Amino acid sequence: MRKLSLIEVSGAEITAGDRRAVDAVLRSGRLAMGPATLSFEKACARAAGVKHGIAVSSGTAGLHALVQAFGIGHGDEVVTTPYSFVASSNCVLFEHAALRFVDIDPVTWNLDARAVAAAVTRKTRALLPVHVFGLPYDHAGISRIARKHGLPVIEDACEALGASWQGRPAGSLGDAAVFAFYPNKQITTGEGGMIVTRHAPVATFCRSVINQGRGNTGFLHHVRLGANYRLDEMSSALGASQMGRLGSILRRREKVATRYAGLLGRIPGVELPVEIPGLTRSWFVYVIRLDPRFDRDAVVRAMERQGVQTRPYFPPIHLQPFYREAFGFRKGMFPVAEAVGRSTMALPFHTLLTEAAQARVAGALRRVLASC
Numbered sequence: 001m002r003k004l005s006l007i008e009v010s011g012a013e014i015t016a017g018d019r020r021a022v023d024a025v026l027r028s029g030r031l032a033m034g035p036a037t038l039s040f041e042k043a044c045a046r047a048a049g050v051k052h053g054i055a056v057s058s059g060t061a062g063l064h065a066l067v068q069a070f071g072i073g074h075g076d077e078v079v080t081t082p083y084s085f086v087a088s089s090n091c092v093l094f095e096h097a098a099l100r101f102v103d104i105d106p107v108t109w110n111l112d113a114r115a116v117a118a119a120v121t122r123k124t125r126a127l128l129p130v131h132v133f134g135l136p137y138d139h140a141g142i143s144r145i146a147r148k149h150g151l152p153v154i155e156d157a158c159e160a161l162g163a164s165w166q167g168r169p170a171g172s173l174g175d176a177a178v179f180a181f182y183p184n185k186q187i188t189t190g191e192g193g194m195i196v197t198r199h200a201p202v203a204t205f206c207r208s209v210i211n212q213g214r215g216n217t218g219f220l221h222h223v224r225l226g227a228n229y230r231l232d233e234m235s236s237a238l239g240a241s242q243m244g245r246l247g248s249i250l251r252r253r254e255k256v257a258t259r260y261a262g263l264l265g266r267i268p269g270v271e272l273p274v275e276i277p278g279l280t281r282s283w284f285v286y287v288i289r290l291d292p293r294f295d296r297d298a299v300v301r302a303m304e305r306q307g308v309q310t311r312p313y314f315p316p317i318h319l320q321p322f323y324r325e326a327f328g329f330r331k332g333m334f335p336v337a338e339a340v341g342r343s344t345m346a347l348p349f350h351t352l353l354t355e356a357a358q359a360r361v362a363g364a365l366r367r368v369l370a371s372c
């Protein structure tokens with residue numbers, strides 16, 4: 001019998017134009033801190049509807065720079081979600097501040113604004129909401145709390161380039177935001193990220209802290225402690241080239257998601273990604289939720305045996321071994337995040353996923369669930 005190839009969980013679209021853009025940088029001899037980075041920054045700031053874009057070497061680097069930009073440090077608390085990728089919490093720990101996790105909304109899987117309101121204390125220095133799986137968080141609820149207490153909002157938009165809340169782009173909702181460009185993202189630079197903000201002082205600080213603490217006073221003049229979190233010119237050229245077709249990428253990803261909804265909608269025990277009026281999701285991953293009668297990890301393994309790669313997204317952050325050991329987090333502390341985290345899985349999803357591959361994914365899922 002012919003063995004079917006593995007359907008991978010993600011994949012990047014690299015066009016001839018992308019290759020030409022990177023090649024032009026290589027030929028130019030200017031491999032760092034040049035015009036490709038500036039043009040990528042402009043494109044991302046424009047997409048977010050804000051003035052400033054600062055390219056960085058990863059989403060994590062961008063979040064770390066913002067935690068520093070808002071002066072967050074020892075003795076401070078940041079309110080955030082445990083249902084996210086670990087970097088949205090680690091960035092707070094890098095500066096020796098404390099995490100104040102709160103539980104999530106059972107429908108959107110984003111921060112529950114009522115829980116956020118209850119978690120603010122005298123020590124709170126910022127709110128850090130995440131647009132989980134590209135679905136905008138409750139901006140009205142979060143910004144009301146931020147205004148009431150005079151707190152900045154650091155928007156983790158790493159999964160949400162192109163999303164919008166009531167027509168306002170992700171990246172423009174908080175005081176500053178970060179996009180990320182790992183190869184599973186809507187656009188990719190290999191590794192990479194982008195800080196976007198409307199606040200000039202935040203932008204100026206970030207430009208310095210990601211560039212070895214330089215001011216504008218010379219290459220070997222360092223006005224603060226900084227790191228090298230810069231993005232190189234090859235990656236920036238790839239990013240700028242991809243930004244040139246962002247609209248088409250987002251439309252094609254939406255088409256893939258719509259096809260999945262048609263294929264999976266009638267499989268018993270499968271809950272599809274939620275749609276909320278006024279929120280435009282940017283399709284990053286396609287995450288379904290299984291009825292609790294299924295053992296999600298067993299389903300992931302059985303799907304792999306059927307030639308379909310899936311991922312158990314997200315295991316909650318507070319239950320990661322490091323977090324349990326360092327801070328004493330335990331099961332039961334954030335029951336909604338834990339229940340969602342036990343039952344969600346990401347199916348293969350990317351811009352180029354074919355109808356035939358999606359039909360195979362749906363067939364495999366139907367068979368696996370019927371046998372569980």
Ligand SMILES: Cc1ncc(COP(=O)(O)O)c(C=O)c1O
Nearest residue numbers: 058059060085087088158180182
């Ligand atoms: C919600 C969230 N925050 C932060 C990051 C970190 O981005 P990077 O992997 O580019 O450091 C990611 C990346 O997947 C993410 O999904």
